[in-house]
Amino acid sequence: MRTILYGFIHTLFVFMATLLVSGAVEAVTEPNDILVGRISFVEGKLLRYVTEDKDWVMTVQDAPFGLQDALYSGENSKAEFILPNRTWLRVGEYSQVQLLTLSDEVTAMDIASGTSRLYNKSRDVACKTTTPFGYVVAYGGSVFDLYVGDDSMEVIAIDGAVDVVAHATQEKYEVREGGPSLVVSNKVTRGNGMVDGVWDDWNEERDRLWSKRLHSNTSTSYLPEPLQDESYVLEENGRWERVYYEDDYHNMWRPTKVEPDWQPYTVGRWSLYYDDHCWIPNEPFGYLTHHYGSWVYINSFHAWYWLPPVRRVVISTPRFLPVFGWFPGRVGWIHRGHSIGWIPLAPHEVYYGHHPWGRRTVVFKRTAVPALNLSTYRYLDQAVIIPRDYFYRGNRYTPHLERNINRAVLINTYQPAVVINRTVMHNFDTDTRRFTLTDTRINRRPHNVVVDRIRNNQQFIRNTPPSNRGRITSELGQVTTGAPPMSTPPGNSPHLTGKLVPAQNATKPWSAYAAPKVYIKPQERQRSLFTRDGRNQQTIMPENRQHGQLTVPANNRSSERNITPDRADTSRPIPVSRTWSPSPSKPSPAVGSATTKPADSSQKQPKRHPAAGQQVQTGKSPQVQDNQRPTSSSASAPARHSLPESTTQPPQRSWSRQAGQPENVYQQPAEQIRRPVATSPQVQERRQTLQKPSTIRGEVRPSGNEVRQGQTSRHQMQRQQQPVQRHETVTNNQQQEMARRQQLEQQRQQQQETTRRQQLEQQRQQQQETTRRQQLEQQRQQQDMSRQQPEPQRQWEGRQPSQLQPQGRQRPHRER
Structure with a gap:
């Protein structure tokens, strides 16, 4: 039983x-998680528009950047944003950015002004960027620059290709990497494709920094894929440990560069973000560890550990692992009188908020307030309590902590709260500091024309269903492709007007405010490509055909070399045609004429360039000096470069090269090979009987006298064929001689290489021996110096007093 x-x-x-x-x-x-990005870098001033307060606040690094967030950068300011769907954005000065849609497959944002560069690093995400002049669609693996001015915008493809839809023509255009840019205003034109030098340098510097951060990073294996780009902060500020927690071992991260009594949610400040209080950290690892996963306190180590989130729940321990999702700050609230506090939540405890931020979140409803019990909080002993007046001040709560409050006092005297409202803070609705992220005051705010576009975008989001990748692709496919645009006239550089004005002028008409204009690209130049180790790989310069010139990339990234089409560039070798036309002024001398001096065929003839009208039997053209380029009169010769006519023509001789020989090694002139045959009476008689010119090895020989009346006998035919056989025999012998010379040259080069290696090895061994001797000499000198110094008194252990030497006696010095 x-x-x-x-x-x-x-x-x-x-x-x-x-x-x-x-x-x-x-x-x-x-799939009901709310994706939220972060501001990973801020240089200068970056302002955020608060819809609830209808005002602007100063934002900081590691602040959230989520749905409908609207930002505006100040003068000489730059910022970088990282979104969890692997979309990155960087903006320059006077840039207005608003995030419209953020999901696993779509990133939609509005850029109304300024300079920006967008990276789409995910193959599953489609990025749509709207502007006052059109919108840009970028799929996975593409990067592009966007310059939005007052009257026009320019799109430059940095990597891959993007599609641009212009409002002026209602047509789409493709912009590819290395090609011209696209300028859209009241019409569509083709730009020069140049980027701003300062802007491009800053982006290259950020790219090298991220490449260094993600190189050899072992923390990526412990994080989900959307968070792996942030893992470098864990590598630099702590270590991973295998910790026993809730009847199982888990990989947890522990911060090491903190104070001994450090607690989470103490170095930073709270700010109201979409009705919920969001943690703004002041630590390099604060954003990742305080918005994802959970903090757990291990009693055996008396330390806090961070438990990272996971994409899948482990069957053995389903309730103790925090699943993936963004949280403003996983804490529970308590209060009493003028004190307010918060308790870090364990992985299995519920978080209460106004929005479904992540898993194990209960959306707060005023009609049904849950009853909370403080005794159920696991880490109640680790509660952080401060005076209420310091809740929205400073960037560190450590100096204001109320300590030495035990668990019994907390249960008996403090009250739990689901969210912070007027019950917790009586002036909560009127305190304007609840939206601030820093104590810095703002003296200049964007004009209301910026706010008008933000409100229009908010109205568009409310009236339009959420966008997805398929809808963006379908809308793009329905747009017709425009014709190739014309070039932009010179001098039409885009300009921009900064919209930061004093607070009292923000509501005045924009037409009455005379703001200075600045050029978006003050230092135009070619875009440079860099390798992963930061070295210059190549420079991309699109064609610039203004003023009839063709821009050619030079070795220096900041300089150009302009070449007019009607003048050849003498700094580069010009390819030479294989067939050269003969010069009419100096005909080729006849073979065997009096002007040809007899020479021995065994002697090595000097290397000469082929004469005009003679064929070079090689796949490559010989290197010809500029002052030796003959004039080409053949129709087959290329007319791209005009070659200067040489003052002295080389002798008209035919040169040939055997297969496998170097380019600068040629055979001896063919007439020298035939010279012994040409002087024989048999050859002279054969020339008189020939009717047609004979061809030997591709060379045309002049014909002799006409054939006498009658038929040629068999003996005469044999006599005619005999010189040809002798010529072929001589040619074969010379081929063998050239092959033998090549073998000897190769053997000589091999011997030289072997000798060079032996010499290098001997030098290396000599250096090692010299270094070893120097080290031995230094050690010997140190030993001599130590022997000359008096020996200090020591505490001898394990010996009898009789075995010790008297203190006044010195050790004898042994001579070497």
């Missing part, structure tokens, strides 16, 4: 555990 009862209990336990695990897994796979 007992066995049956145990079996039933075991079966029931397994069934309940299965239901719990299946419910947890279904909760993980529900």
Whole structure:
């Protein structure tokens, strides 16, 4: 009976555990998470528009950047944004940015002004960027620059290709990497494709920094894929440990560059973000560890550990692992009188908020306020309590902590709160500091024309269903492709007017305010490509055909070399045609004429360039000096470069090169090979009987006298063929001689290489021997110096007093 009862209990336990695990897994796979990015870098001033307060606040690094957030950068300011769907954005000065849609497959944002560069690093995400002049669609693996001015915008493809839809023509155009840019205003034209030098340098510097951060980073294996780009902060500020927690071992991260009594949610400040209080950290690892995962306190180590989130729930421990999702700050609130506090939540505890931020979040409703019990909080002993007046001040709560408050006092005297409202802080609705992220005051704010576009975008979001990748692709496919645009006239550089004005002038008409204009690209130049190690790889310069010139990239990234089309560039070697036309002024001398001096065929002839009208039997052209380029009169010769006519023509001789020989090694002139045959009477008689010119090895020989009347006998035909056989025999012998010379040259080069290596090895061994001797000499000198110094008194242990030497006695010095 007992066995049956145990079996039933075991079966029931397994069934309940299965239901719990299946419910947890279904909760993980529900796509209802709210994605929120972060501001990873700020240089200068970056302002955020608060819709609830209808005012602007100064934002800081590691602040959130989420749905409908609108930002405006100040003068000489730059910022970088990282979104969890692997979309990156960088903006320059006077840039107005608003995030419209953020999901696993779509990033939609509005850039109304300024300079920006967008990276789409995910193959599953489609990026749509709207402007007052049109919109740009970029798919996975593409990077582009966007310059939005007062009257026009320019799109430059940095990597890959993007599609641009212009409002002026209602047509789409493709902009590809290395090609011209696209300028859109009241018409569409083709730009020069140059970027701003200062802007491009800053982006290259940021790219090298991120490449260094992500190189050899072991923390990526512990994080989900959307968070792996942020793992460098864990590598630099702590270590991973295998910790036993809730009956199982887990990989947890522990900060090492903190104070001994450090607690989470103490170095930073709270700010109201879409009705919920968001943690703004002041630590390099604060954003990742305080908005994802959970903090756990290990009593055995008396330290806090961070438990990272996971994409899938482990079946063995489904309720103790924090699943993936962004949270403003996983804490529970408590208060009493003028004190306010918060408690870090354990992984299985519920978070209460106004929006479904992540898993295990209960949306707060005023009609049904849950009853909370402080005794159920696991880390109640680690509660952070401060005076209420310091809640929205400073960037560090450590100096204001109220310590030495035990658990019993907290349970008996403090009250739990689901969210912070007027019950917790009586002046909560009127305190304007609740939206601030820093104590810095703002003296200049964007004009209301900036706010008008923000409100129009908010109205568009409310009236339009959420966008997805398929809808963006379908809308883009319905737009017709425009014709290739014309070039932009010179001098039409885009300009921009900064809209930061004093607070009292923000509501005045924009037409009455005379703001100075600045050029978006004050230092135009070619875009430079860099390798991963930061070295210059190549310089991309699109064609610039203004003033009839063609811009050619030079070695220096900041300089240009302009070449007019009607003048050849003498600094580069010009390819030479294989067939050269003969010069009409100096005809080729006849073979065997009196002007040809007899020479021995065994002697090595000097290397000469081929004369005009003679064929070079090689796949490459010989290197010809500029002052030796003959004039080409053949129709087959290229007319791209005009070659200067040489003052002295080389002798008209035919040169040939054997297969496998170097380019500068040629055979001896063919007439020298035939010279012994040409002087024989048989050859002279054969020339008189030939009717047609004979061709030997591709060379045309002049014909002799006409054939006498009558038929040629067999003996005469044999005599005619005999010189040809002798010529072929001589040619074969010379080929063998050239092959032998090549082998000897190769052997000589191999011997020289072997000798050079032996010399290098001997030098290396000599250097090692010299270094070793120097080290031995230094050690010997140090030993001599130590022997000359008096020996200090020592505490001898393990010896009898009789075995010790007297203190006044010195060790004898042994001469070497």
